[in-house]
Amino acid sequence: xxxxxxxxxxxxxxxxxxxxxxxxxxxxxxxxxxxxxxxxxxxxxxxxxxxxxxxxxxxxxxxxxxxxxxxxxxxxxxxxxxxxxxxxxxxxxxxxxxxxxxxxxxxxxxxxxxxxxxxxxxxxxxxxxxxxxxxxxxxxxxxxxxxxxxxx
Numbered sequence: 001x002x003x004x005x006x007x008x009x010x011x012x013x014x015x016x017x018x019x020x021x022x023x024x025x026x027x028x029x030x031x032x033x034x035x036x037x038x039x040x041x042x043x044x045x046x047x048x049x050x051x052x053x054x055x056x057x058x059x060x061x062x063x064x065x066x067x068x069x070x071x072x073x074x075x076x077x078x079x080x081x082x083x084x085x086x087x088x089x090x091x092x093x094x095x096x097x098x099x100x101x102x103x104x105x106x107x108x109x110x111x112x113x114x115x116x117x118x119x120x121x122x123x124x125x126x127x128x129x130x131x132x133x134x135x136x137x138x139x140x141x142x143x144x145x146x147x148x149x150x151x152x
Contacts, residue, residue, distance in 0.1 A: 007125040015133045021049050022140035030147040043095040043148050050102040050141065051087035057109055058083030064122050076121070083109055096151035103141045110134040 025046040033039045058080050065076035083105060090101040110130050117127035145151075 005124045007129050011125070011129055015129055018053060019133060019136045019140070022046070022053075022137050025049065026140040026144040026147070029144045039148065040095070043099070043144065046141070046144055047091050047095065047098045047102065050099075050106075050137075051091040053137070054087040054090075054102060054105055054109070055084040057106075057113075058087075061109075061113070061116070064116065068121070076116075079112060095148060096145060099141050099145040099148070100151065103138045103145070106134050106137050106141070 025042055028034055028037055028042040029039060029046070033042055037045070061076060061083075062080035065072040065080055068076075086105045087102070090098045090105065092098075093101065113122065113130045114127045116122040117124060
């Protein structure tokens with residue numbers, strides 16, 4: 001896949017905007033809800049938002065797979081639906097394990113995304129964008145996990 005190396009400004013801006021709810025909710029958890037949300041509610045909303053975004057990221061892989069000139073590969077289609085299934089499960093478990101599971105899933109999908117960039121299945125800029133956004137998301141999830149009482 002040929003594409004510019006520079007991250008398109010719209011992708012960077014919208015990607016960064018998508019990190020804002022992660023950071024804001026993690027901050028609310030650190031501040032014990034800050035009178036806006038009960039801490040448990042903030043953790044639930046964070047897990048829900050994380051599940052939605054993880055599902056969206058799987059959808060991005062679906063789009064890359066289906067855009068191939070030679071047709072989609074079964075591997076790529078299978079991997080693209082796994083994030084949504086995993087996100088759903090991470091939302092259903094208690095807050096601590098759910099936040100940890102989402103963190104692991106975001107990191108795993110980032111590694112897969114980087115692998116697809118290396119294979120030429122995604123534009124070069126996509127890998128750079130994914131690393132920065134994923135590290136910000138995982139950082140927020142981990143802050144929320146620690147501030148919210150860990151795995152208990």
